[in-house]
Amino acid sequence: MRRKLALGVALLAGFPAAMAQTANVDWTSYTGDITGSRYKPLDQINTSNFSKLEVAWRFKTDNIGNRPEYKLEGTPLEVGGVVYATAGSRRAVVALDAVTGELLWVHGEREGARGAAAPRQLSGRGPSYWSDGKEARILYVTPGYQLIALDAKTGQRIASFGNNGAVDLKADSDQNIRPDLATGEIGWQSAPTVVGDRVLVGSAFREGFTPTTADNNKGSARAYDVRTGRKIWEFHTIPRKGEPGYETWLNGSAEHTGNTGVWTEMTADPDAGLVYLPVESPTSDFYGGTRPGNNLYGNSLVAVDINTGKVKWFYQFIHHEIWDYDMSSAPLLMDIMVDGKPVKAVAEPSKMGMLYVFDRITGKPVWPIIEKKVPKGDVPGEWYAPTQPIPSKPAPYARTGVSENELIDFTPELHQKALALVKDYKIGPIYTPPVVSKAGGPFATLSLGAASGGTNWPGGSFNPQNHTVYTYACNSCLLAMGLVPPPPGMSDLPFVIGQAGQPVVMINAAGADQGADAPLVKRAAPAAAGGGRRLTVDGLPLIKPPFGTISAINLDTGTIEWQVAHGETPDYIRNHPALKGMALPRTGQTGFSIGTLLTKDLVVVGDAEVTTTPDHPRGAMLRAYDQKTGKEVGSVLMPAGQSGSPMTYMVNGKQYIIVAISGGNYSGEYICYTLPNG
């Protein structure tokens, strides 16, 4: 029997016998379900035995594409004994036997120039699964922005879906993608969300540090018929003339502004008939002078009708955003009990380190969110919103601004050096605006959160039984927000991110030019930046620990129940000569790709960085915390740091945990853990 796959590779094996067994618990979507929970009430792996976990199998992704990948961010699915994941620099979908890891099929698309120009390359976050009980499909979005539907059994395209199994998301857009379909900037790296017979897709762009134009392509979110590939609706995140919200773009700036994508995961409440869209910031990330006004629906949570895409309610978290906070996380759809009353809630973790909680039917904040006056900046041409909303409850679960109190203080000498360093920068509370970088200072505004702090793309997780959100937050993701005029030919914006006196570096999206379609062509080396100022003190972080945390936030009460530093103290800190002989508490680690998995009683989450300690050889720990107390109850050594969020499932009565690891000199690998037999 010969079958033709897009890659010309057919690896056909019989479906595993596991499919016929009972006692299976599946992980059917990126976040485990369409509510964003990342929770399965399994307890075979538990507080007493987590440290006994063994590797069940590994899947190395090096050959899924023409070069290895060191940024594997996927969370696999598991349905009926088969694991489905995106992998490799090709972003192919692989189907693996969930018990043995054997490769059942692989499907990838060669997209040529279109793949090479894609703003979001590499393996992406994952595929999605749909079944009506008779047939089953796997859907995913390629780097070149095509929605592909595959037969879950064979990995072959579904001929009756779209154009022979593919929908061209560029051609099928309400806007004309410029300059052309091959090179026009728009794509997506997240996993589609399947709700009933609908499949939801979003949009993403290059990094907004150094955009080439303010007049970029525009973001949107869309629903497609999962059977036919027909578009059902498209929500314009930047309203068109005549649509509500258009008036929040002064001087008609909605016409020419782009970005404002929905780049992270979406969730849905089918009973309420609502889909929840977390929308990112408009062009550009740190300069908004070309788009005066509050800029709806930038930086908003938008609840739209599942059938029509019409807005039911929305909430704007940041008016006229100029910090690159975006909205990074899947909305968490939780049923909670506040003051004795049941609330169908939606909770939104954020890069700002604040959790925003609403009634998900009405959009009314569960606890008051107060508009507070924020500092106005002095960047020429910029428009500043006078106030920004701050939740009264829960309290922030990560550092939100930079003050002298946040600076390194292991020793008085180090603190003095840190104080001297920040003298040349502007510091302040959250929403302190960027500055024009000046050679004599300020060089930049220092921000925590912003591009990569708080909770980033992995989002949070919640336990629907105890009504508690568990989330990682980066507490030390420091960013220097200095603006400089771009060099000739780089951008039509008056300012991009840079540092006075230094060459401006074009900052591409992570993975740009690294996907399997990117040509291996020699090019002239661009100007080298450097000689800039490092935000370190004698090689140590400028900001004091904890560098990263896991928090448990009870949403019945709106209180943080516990918070622990997450991640082994990095070697370069533990072994630093200035800290010799000091008993340091665990510092946690700086990172922005850490997502949590919840089982019945555990929070399972890995370290981002490898360490070597007296207790373990070089490696990164996959840890388990007790959900009740935050106490670490077990750990397993992994060969590299966690780079994609873990998931769990049960097949044949046996529980497994898969986590994506990569980084440093370790290329992408899915590792599957289980308990020893007997």
Added chain:
Amino acid sequence: MRRLAVFFIAIVAIAGSAKAQTSIWDGVYTETQAARGSTGFTSHCAACHGADLGGTGEAPALSGPKFLSDFDGVSLGDVFDRIRTTMPQDNPGSLTRDDVADILAYLLKANALPPGAKELDRRSEYLKAIGFSAANPRPEK
């Protein structure tokens, strides 16, 4: 009997060599090689990693304690292959093994690791015998 004695000596020799494994602290590159690597770094690496190796955007710093710690415990061959197979990110595989060895020598020099009399080898398999350790395993020397 004689065979046994040879076998025994071989074991001692292996154990001895394991104990004295070469590391990046033992002068494993030359000044001349690092000078060549400096030019290569400027041409192929500095645009992202910074002329001062301080890193820009998502490209990490390639000097300082954090860089040394991140690769602590692997072999120099592992670091060599990471560069050789994936760098520059927009043009992987474009550097020759000699280019990579020179650039790696420059990175060692930039991290204040001592030069020696012999150049870094261009073969990963040989570099795997050199340990990449953040701290000098024989500081008394």
